[in-house]
Amino acid sequence: MATEAPPAAAAPAAAQDQDINPWSVQGGTDANGEIVAINYEAISKKWATSLVDDALLERFERVTGHKPHIWLRRGLFFSHRDFDRILTRYEHGDPFFLYTGRGPSTGSLHLGHTIPLQFTKWLQDVFDVPLVFMLTDDEKALFKDGLAFEDTLKYGMENARDIIALGFDQKKTFIYSDLKYVGGHFLMNAWEFSRLVPFNQVRGAFGFNESSNVGKIFFPAVQCVAGFATSYPEIWSDPPAEERSKEIAKIDCLIPMGIDQDPYFRLLRDNSHRMRYPSPKPALIHSKFLTALQGPGGKMSSSNPNSAIFMTDTPKQIKTKINKHAFSGGRETLEEHRELGGNPDIDVSYIYLTYFEEDDEKLKKIYDDYKKGEMLTGELKKLAVDLLQKNVEEFQARRALVTDEVLASYMKPRKLEWAGNPNPKPKPAPEPKKGKEGKEAKEPKEAKAKEGKLTKAEKKLAQRPKEDN
Ligand code: TRP
Numbered sequence: 001m002a003t004e005a006p007p008a009a010a011a012p013a014a015a016q017d018q019d020i021n022p023w024s025v026q027g028g029t030d031a032n033g034e035i036v037a038i039n040y041e042a043i044s045k046k047w048a049t050s051l052v053d054d055a056l057l058e059r060f061e062r063v064t065g066h067k068p069h070i071w072l073r074r075g076l077f078f079s080h081r082d083f084d085r086i087l088t089r090y091e092h093g094d095p096f097f098l099y100t101g102r103g104p105s106t107g108s109l110h111l112g113h114t115i116p117l118q119f120t121k122w123l124q125d126v127f128d129v130p131l132v133f134m135l136t137d138d139e140k141a142l143f144k145d146g147l148a149f150e151d152t153l154k155y156g157m158e159n160a161r162d163i164i165a166l167g168f169d170q171k172k173t174f175i176y177s178d179l180k181y182v183g184g185h186f187l188m189n190a191w192e193f194s195r196l197v198p199f200n201q202v203r204g205a206f207g208f209n210e211s212s213n214v215g216k217i218f219f220p221a222v223q224c225v226a227g228f229a230t231s232y233p234e235i236w237s238d239p240p241a242e243e244r245s246k247e248i249a250k251i252d253c254l255i256p257m258g259i260d261q262d263p264y265f266r267l268l269r270d271n272s273h274r275m276r277y278p279s280p281k282p283a284l285i286h287s288k289f290l291t292a293l294q295g296p297g298g299k300m301s302s303s304n305p306n307s308a309i310f311m312t313d314t315p316k317q318i319k320t321k322i323n324k325h326a327f328s329g330g331r332e333t334l335e336e337h338r339e340l341g342g343n344p345d346i347d348v349s350y351i352y353l354t355y356f357e358e359d360d361e362k363l364k365k366i367y368d369d370y371k372k373g374e375m376l377t378g379e380l381k382k383l384a385v386d387l388l389q390k391n392v393e394e395f396q397a398r399r400a401l402v403t404d405e406v407l408a409s410y411m412k413p414r415k416l417e418w419a420g421n422p423n424p425k426p427k428p429a430p431e432p433k434k435g436k437e438g439k440e441a442k443e444p445k446e447a448k449a450k451e452g453k454l455t456k457a458e459k460k461l462a463q464r465p466k467e468d469n
Contacts, residue, residue, distance in 0.1 A: 016028050016029040018038055018039060018042070018043075020038070020043055020259065020260055021206075021207065021260060021263065022206070022260050022261055022263060022264065023143065023207075025038070025260055025289055025298065025299045026297075026298065027296070027297030027298060028297075035295070035297030035298070036296075036297055037295075037296035037297060037346070038288070038289065038296065038297065040078055040079070040259070040288055043079075043259055044078070044079045044259075044286075047262055047266070049079040049080065049081055049259075049262065049284075049286060050079065050080055050081065050083075051078060051079055052072060052075070052077060052078055052079060052080055052083070052285075056080075056083065056084060057072060057073065059084065059087055060072070060087060063087045063090060063091045064087075064090065064126050064127070066126050069119065069122050070358055070360075071115070071119055071287070071355070073360075074354055075288075076115070076287060076288050076354070076355065077119060077256075077285055077286065077287045077288075078286065078287070078288055079259060079285075079286040080283070080284060080285045080286060081265075081269065081281075081283060081284040082281065082282075082283035082284070083254070083283050083284075083285050085252075085280075085283055086252065086254045086283045089252050090127055090420070090421050091421070091424065091425050092421075092424050092425055092426070092427050093420055093421045093424025093425075094252070095129075095251045095252070095420065096127075096129060096251060096252035096253060096254060097129055097130040097131065097132060097229060097235075097251060097252075097253055097254075098120060098123060098124055098127075098129055098130070098131040098132070098253075098254050098255070098256065099131070099132050099133075099134070099226055099227050099253050099254075099255050099282070100116060100117065100120045100131070100133060100134070100255060100256050100257060101133065101134035101135065101136055101223070101226065102117070102133075102134075102135055102136070102159055102163065103135075103136045103139050103140045104135050104136070104137050104140055104152050104155035104156035104158075104159045105140045105144055105147065105152070105155065105302065106155060106302045107154070107155045107158040107159070108158065108159075108162065108310055108311055108312050109159060109162045109310070109311045110300050110301075110302060110308035110309060110310045110311065111290060111300060111308065111309040111310075111311065111388070111391075111392070112289060112290035112299055112300035112308060113300075114162075114166060114311065114395075115287055115290050115355065116256050116257055116258055116287050117163060117166050118166055119256055119287065120168075120256045121166055121167050121168050123254070123256060124168060124169060124172060124173070125169075127420070127421075128172070128418050128419050128420055128421075128422075129172065129418050129420060130172050130173070130174070130235055130416040130418050131168060131172060131173045131174070132174050132176070132226065132232060132235070133160075133163060133168070133173060133174065133175040133176070134176060134178065134223070134226045135156035135159060135160060135175065135176065135177045135178065136178055136219075136222075136223060137149070137152035137153045137155070137156040137177050137178055137179045138152075138178040138179055138182070138215075138219065138222065139178070139219050139222075139223065140152040140155075142213065142215040142216050142219055143216060143219075149179060152179075153177060153179050153180075156177045156179075157177070157407070160175050160177075160407055160410065160411065161399060161402040161407055162311060162395075162399060163175060164402045164406060164407065164410055165395055165398040165399035165401075165402055166395070166398075167398065168410075170406075170409055170410055171416065171417040171418070172416050172417065172418045173410055173416070174232065174234075174235055174410070174411075174413065174414070174416060175410045175411050176411060176413070177411070178222060180411075181413065182222060184233070185230055185231055185232075185233050185243075185244050186225065186226075186231040186232070188244070189225035189228050189230060189231050189244070189275070190218075190221045190222050190224075190225045191221075192275060192276065193221045193224055193225050193271060193275065194218055194221040196271045196274050196275075197220075197221065197267065197271060199217065201267070202217060202220055202267065205263045205266070205267065206220065206263065220264055220267055223264050224264060224265070224267055224268035224271075225268075227253045227255060227265070227268055227272075227279075227282040228249065228253075228272070228275070228279050229248050229249060229250075229251035229253065229279070230244040230245070230248050230249050230277060230279075232413070233248075234413035234414055234415065235413070235414070235415060235416045236248055236251075236415070237415060238414070238415040240413075244276075244277055245277060246277045246278075248277075249275065249277035249278060249279045250278075250279065250280070251279075252279075252280045252282070252283070253279070253280070253282040253283070254282065254283045254284075254285065255282050255283070255284050255285070256284075256285050256287070257284065257285070257286060257287070258286070258287050258288075258289060259286040259287065259288065259289075260289075262284065262286060265282060265284050268281075268282060269281035269282065269284075290352075290355065291348055291351050291352075292304075292307040292308065292348075293306060293307050293308070293309075293321060293322070293325040293326050293327065293348055294306075294307055294325065294327055294348075295327035295346065295348060296327075296346060296348070296351065306321065306325050307325075309321060309388055309392065311392060311395055311396070311399075312396075313392060315389045315392075315393065318385060318388050318389050318392060319385050319389070322349060322381050322384055322385045322388070323381055323385070326348040326349050326352075326381060326384070327346070327347070327348045328342075328347055328348070328349070328377045328381075329342045329343035329344055329345065329346045329347030329350065329370075330342040330343075330347070330376070330377030330380075331373075334376070337373050337376060337377070338373045338374075339373060340373060341370070341371045341372050341373035342370045342371060342373065342375075342377065342380075343371070344366075344367050344370045344371055344380075347370070347377075347380065349377075349380045349381045349383070349384035350366070350367065350370065350380060350384075352384045352387070352388060353366060353380075353383060353384055353387065356387040356388065356391055357383075357387060366380065366383065
């Protein structure tokens with residue numbers, strides 16, 4: 001059995017630094033001014049995130065009983081903050097929810113947009129937890145000149161249909177438009193959060209200055225507090241709680257996202273304990289960007305139709321785009337290619353296969369054959385075309401089933417239904433307090449209260465060394 005993940009694209013050093021922020025993603029350039037691949041380890045280092053490593057993946061499999069998604073095994077979701085803590089929560093059956101979002105700047109998604117979303121759906125299936133899905137129609141109108149709020153609202157509704165077509169479980173999923181939903185406890189959280197954040201804390205992280213409109217300056221508070229359980233009183237109880245509460249605020253949160261969104265959530269993690277009802281620092285898991293057709297220095301972008309495969313593309317359009325525009329790591333001539341071999345690491349068709357070819361062994365063989373020159377560029381492209389056409393066609397078939405009623409059912413604020421871990425492990429009995437161990441020592445009350453609820457037999461179980469299952 002092949003457990004070894006196929007090699008990911010290599011990233012050479014850059015002469016000019018890459019620039020990554022929530023509004024643009026640009027690879028660095030080398031000494032000749034050529035764009036080089038985005039260096040993800042460098043971002044992780046710069047922003048002090050943790051890299052997803054084998055130990056984390058092993059623990060994931062042990063705790064959930066699921067083999068990690070190919071995108072985790074292949075390093076496409078490569079970085080995190082406190083994902084291990086979420087595993088601990090899951091292990092003990094403690095509550096948490098998933099939160100992710102999309103900025104509706106156009107009416108249809110491209111393939112790159114769907115990656116973090118498909119991954120979120122997988123997490124929802126594995127963990128069996130609620131998901132809140134934010135459509136930031138407010139953000140896009142504030143940040144993009146020429147977009148009216150009516151436009152972004154409309155795009156958001158169209159995007160919601162795409163999101164539903166990815167297969168999220170309706171009973172566990174609440175999709176909302178900021179322009180329609182933000183009010184009540186959500187808005188109270190946003191105002192309270194905004195009071196904790198001085199301008200000089202966001203200006204650097206988001207590139208604001210004195211001329212930035214004040215809506216932009218407030219918006220991060222909105223995107224942040226969407227990670228607080230108290231922002232959604234309807235999903236936890238029916239009727240919804242009239243006031244925010246300490247108990248609901250404690251429900252943990254995991255946010256899957258493209259790495260460019262991390263600045264928002266650093267801000268959230270820096271301030272979540274300072275709210276009147278403190279919340280844990282939300283855990284984050286970060287993806288790389290789906291490479292633009294032109295090559296690994298940029299990401300797919302809606303504003304450049306030739307850079308992206310759209311979820312509305314026909315099979316023919318997909319074929320033409322790959323054949324015409326997908327950057328190739330093949331050689332100039334057939335003879336040269338046969339003799340010297342191609343470079344799969346920079347080949348966009350190969351990179352797409354790393355996303356969509358599930359079979360590790362098959363992928364490894366493609367990598368090797370291409371590198372040896374035994375596989376030609378045309379053959380490699382054909383493999384990518386086939387897989388992408390299949391992915392997009394299946395998506396379109398599901399999209400056609402999303403009626404107005406289906407859309408309304410996901411967007412209605414309501415109590416969600418989920419089960420979480422079917423076999424939670426009792427918590428180990430708390431160690432006698434040593435006083436020094438910072439965080440652990442600070443939470444004895446909670447641990448005691450929970451321990452008090454165990455039966456004798458459960459206590460015994462809890463004292464046994466952890467089993468692997
Ligand atoms: N700002 C994001 C965008 O422009 C949308 C978004 C809101 C989001 N909340 C999120 C993305 C949480 C990831 C996770 O697309």
